[in-house]
Each structure stands twice: as C-alpha cells, then as structure tokens.
Amino acid sequence: xxxxxxxxVSILGLAGCATSDEFREGDVVIESPWARSSAGRxxxxxxxxxxxxxxxEPEQLLGVTTPxxxxxxxxxxxxxxxxxxxxxxxxxxxxxxxxxxxxxxxLHIMLMQLGSPLVxxxxxxxxxxxxxxxxxxxxxTVRGVGAMSAHx
Amino acid sequence: MERGACIAFVCLVVCxxxxxxxxxxxxxxxxxxxxxxxxxxxxxxxFTDHTGRAVSEREFLGRYMLVFFGYTHCPDxxxxxxxxxxxxxxxxxxxxxxxxxxFITFDPERDTPVVLAEYVxxxxxxxxxxxxxxxxIAAATRSxxxxxxxxxxxxxxxSADYSLRHTALTYLIGPDGKGVxxxxxxxxxxxxxxxxxxxxEQGPAGxxxxxxx
Ligand SMILES: [Cu+2]
Numbered sequence: 001x002x003x004x005x006x007x008x009v010s011i012l013g014l015a016g017c018a019t020s021d022e023f024r025e026g027d028v029v030i031e032s033p034w035a036r037s038s039a040g041r042x043x044x045x046x047x048x049x050x051x052x053x054x055x056x057e058p059e060q061l062l063g064v065t066t067p068x069x070x071x072x073x074x075x076x077x078x079x080x081x082x083x084x085x086x087x088x089x090x091x092x093x094x095x096x097x098x099x100x101x102x103x104x105x106x107l108h109i110m111l112m113q114l115g116s117p118l119v120x121x122x123x124x125x126x127x128x129x130x131x132x133x134x135x136x137x138x139x140x141t142v143r144g145v146g147a148m149s150a151h152x
Numbered sequence: 153m154e155r156g157a158c159i160a161f162v163c164l165v166v167c168x169x170x171x172x173x174x175x176x177x178x179x180x181x182x183x184x185x186x187x188x189x190x191x192x193x194x195x196x197x198x199f200t201d202h203t204g205r206a207v208s209e210r211e212f213l214g215r216y217m218l219v220f221f222g223y224t225h226c227p228d229x230x231x232x233x234x235x236x237x238x239x240x241x242x243x244x245x246x247x248x249x250x251x252x253x254x255f256i257t258f259d260p261e262r263d264t265p266v267v268l269a270e271y272v273x274x275x276x277x278x279x280x281x282x283x284x285x286x287x288x289i290a291a292a293t294r295s296x297x298x299x300x301x302x303x304x305x306x307x308x309x310x311s312a313d314y315s316l317r318h319t320a321l322t323y324l325i326g327p328d329g330k331g332v333x334x335x336x337x338x339x340x341x342x343x344x345x346x347x348x349x350x351x352x353e354q355g356p357a358g359x360x361x362x363x364x365x
Contacts, residue, residue: 036231039224039271043313046227071313077228084229084337085303085317104232105338111227112313145274146235 021141021150026133027055028094032150033126033140038117045069045111045118047126047140048102048150053094060131061092066140068124070113077105086110091131104148118142197292199256202268202281209329216251216332216352217325221298222318223259224271229320232338234275237322239341240348241276247349251324256282258300259316260289296323324348 023030033049053059064072075086092107094100102108109126118124123139130136143150197209218237222230234255241248253276257263260283263271268281283289293300300318320337322344332351335344 036227037274039274042225042227042267044225044227044315075228079337082319082321083299083317084320086228086315104228108228145271146231146238148232148235 021139023136023138025130025136028053028059028130028133028136030128030136030138033138034147034150035111035118035124035140035142036147037120037142037145038114039145042117043112043114045114047072047109047111048104049109049138049140050099050101051092051094052099053097055132056096057132058096059094059133061094061128062131063129064109064126065129066111066124066126068115068118069111070115072109072111072126074102074107075110076107120144197295198288199282199284199292200265202265202272202283204265207282212252212254212325213329214327216327216348217254217323218251218348219254219256219296219323219325220320221256221258221293221296221300222320223257223300223316224263224267225259225313225315226318229318229337231275233320233322234279236339236341236344238276238279240344243342243345244349247352248345250352251348253279254282255279256289256292258289258293258298258318260284260286324351 021032021034023033029052031050031052033047035045035047038045051061061074064074066072074089074092076089078085078087088110089107092100100107120142122142124142126138126140128136128138141150199207199209201207218241220230220233220237222233224230237253241251241253244251255268255272255275257268263281263283265281265283268283272279272281282292284292292298298319298321300316303315303317322335322339323331324333324335326332333347335347
C-alpha cells in the first residue's frame with residue numbers, strides 16, 4: 001500500500017515536475033499549494049496547502065522559506081471578541097497519520113516583504129522544513145486574489 | 153417592524169462602540185449567530201473613491217449598500233469576506249443590481265485610491281473602494297462601530313508590513329442611509345443572499361420603520 005503510493009507519487013513527479021502539485025519527502029506529503037495573487041502593491045502574501053504525515057510518529061513543520069519573500073511563517077487566523085487577527089505559530093504539529101489543511105479562515109503561511117507582486121498563473125519555489133522529514137521543496141501556484149481554494 | 157424579527161440581533165462587537173442614534177429593528181432574541189440587524193448612521197461621511205474622486209456618503213442615498221471594512225494587505229480574512237459579498241450578489245442575480253457593494257479601508261496610509269482600484273476590481277465589477285484622510289476614516293469606522301488596531305510588528309518584518317486586528321462584519325445599509333442588517337464574518341453567501349432578498353422585498357419602508365419619524 002505504502003510502496004504503491006510511493007510509486008504513484010514518483011510517477012507524478014516524473015510526469016509533472018513543475019506542474020505537479022503533490023510533493024513528498026519521507027513520510028510527509030504536501031498537496032495543492034496555492035497562493036493568492038497580490039492585489040496592487042501589497043507586500044504580504046498568503047499560501048495555503050494540505051500537509052499529511054504518513055508516519056506512525058508525530059511530525060512538526062518547523063519553518064518555511066522562499067526566495068521571493070524576506071519572511072514566511074505559519075499563521076493561524078483567530079477570532080477573539082469579534083476581532084480577527086493572525087497569530088504566528090512557532091511550529092505546526094502533525095500527529096501520526098494526520099492531515100492538516102491550511103485554508104482560508106484557518107491556517108496559512110504568511111509571506112512578508114514580497115520582492116515583487118504575485119501574479120496569477122505563475123509559480124514560485126518554497127521550502128518547508130520538517131523535524132523528521134527534513135526539507136521539502138515545493139512549487140506554489142498563484143491563483144486569483146479572490147480564490148478560495150486550489151481549484152478555482 | 154416585526155418583519156425584521158427573523159433577523160437575530162447579535163451584538164458581538166457593535167456594542168463595544170456605540171452606534172449613533174440607533175434604533176434596533178429587531179428585539180427578537182438571537183436564535184442563531186448569523187445575521188443581525190439595527191442601527192442608523194449619521195450623514196456627512198466623506199471619502200475618496202478608488203478613482204480618486206471625492207465622494208460623500210450622501211451620494212449613496214437612494215440605494216442599498218453592502219459595506220465591508222478591511223485593508224488590502226489583509227491576506228486571509230478580508231479577501232474571504234469580499235468573496236462572500238461578491239458571491240451573495242451573484243446569487244441575488246438581477247435583484248442584486250439594487251445593491252451597491254462598497255469596500256472601505258481602515259488603512260488609508262497604504263490603501264491609496266490607486267491601490268484600491270487595483271484591489272476592488274478583483275472582487276466585483278461594481279465594487280467601490282473608499283479611502284480618505286485618517287480623520288475621515290476614523291469618522292466612518294466610529295459611525296459603523298468598526299474596531300481595528302495595529303498588531304505588534306512581527307519579528308523580521310519591517311514596519312511597512314504591519315497587520316491589523318479588526319472586526320469583519322458586512323453591513324447592509326438601506327436607501328435612507330440607515331443600517332438594515334449586519335452579516336457576520338464568514339457567513340454563507342447563499343444564506344446572506346436569501347436574507348438580503350427578503351429585506352429588499354420588504355422594501356425601504358421596512359428599513360425606515362425603525363428609525364424615521
Ligand atoms: Cu497571516
């Protein structure tokens with residue numbers, strides 16, 4: 001089962017390269033990473049994706065880097081007394097066999113000080129650093145500023 | 153008046169800052185935490201729209217308005233609520249043409265008319281973006297009971313990257329300039345559209361009933 005998935009993933013990798021939107025290293029799978037395009041000169045951006053830990057042990061996302069922004073970190077959108085705000089997370093924990101979706105209104109990767117605006121249709125590289133799986137390089141697809149999911 | 157009763161009066165945030173001369177349209181106890189109703193607003197707010205034109209709140213009189221306050225650097229919350237507004241208008245179809253969608257920034261320092269023009273077109277072809285002087289924006293947020301404050305600057309980020317904590321409600325304003333309903337952050341677009349349609353069908357009289365002499 002596990003090896004079948006790995007074969008599937010490697011075929012995807014061979015077939016797609018830049019266009020594939022599933023990335024795997026060790027027991028971590030990253031699916032459908034997408035960003036909202038920048039409206040105007042906004043220096044901030046946001047990335048959503050789905051993370052799966054296929055291992056029987058817990059995993060942690062420790063950090064995110066991308067050459068296109070000076071800073072990138074995992075944020076959780078919070079609501080307190082009707083006020084919406086974002087709270088940076090030191091690390092994002094994944095339990096054994098857990099899948100976590102970063103999606104609008106919940107978790108996201110926030111990009112700070114973008115070098116240039118994110119343009120719809122383009123992709124950019126990003127590296128996610130995990131405690132056990134190590135670094136995983138992915139390509140993020142830029143969707144419309146009003147996109148609410150990876151497939152709009 | 154009773155016709156507004158289906159709308160729960162949920163006063164999460166709005167009560168923190170007093171709405172001026174507000175007469176609640178509905179006193180029915182809240183059964184669900186979605187929409188809301190009430191309030192009126194003073195006249196005389198002024199802005200600069202996304203085309204750079206000076207506009208007065210009075211120019212919007214005679215039409216329904218759907219108003220959302222936010223800022224263009226908001227990566228997660230504001231685009232979602234503007235998409236909901238846009239989806240609700242789409243859901244309303246022709247009836248939605250009676251409603252003017254408006255985005256008011258509470259970050260005028262960064263949200264110049266040019267920035268707003270680039271932003272609003274992504275959400276709805278008729279979405280009007282409004283900015284203004286800090287004093288104009290302060291008057292507008294006070295009038296609507298919108299609260300926002302600058303978040304502590306994050307490590308490694310420059311001050312130009314600041315983010316804001318803010319309320320995220322959408323206001324339906326009647327043709328008389330008075331508040332008709334408030335929709336919560338992350339409301340369902342289909343339900344929002346249904347509630348707006350019911351209020352439109354009830355007519356401006358329904359909106360006026362609460363406050364006008
Ligand atoms: Cu954020």
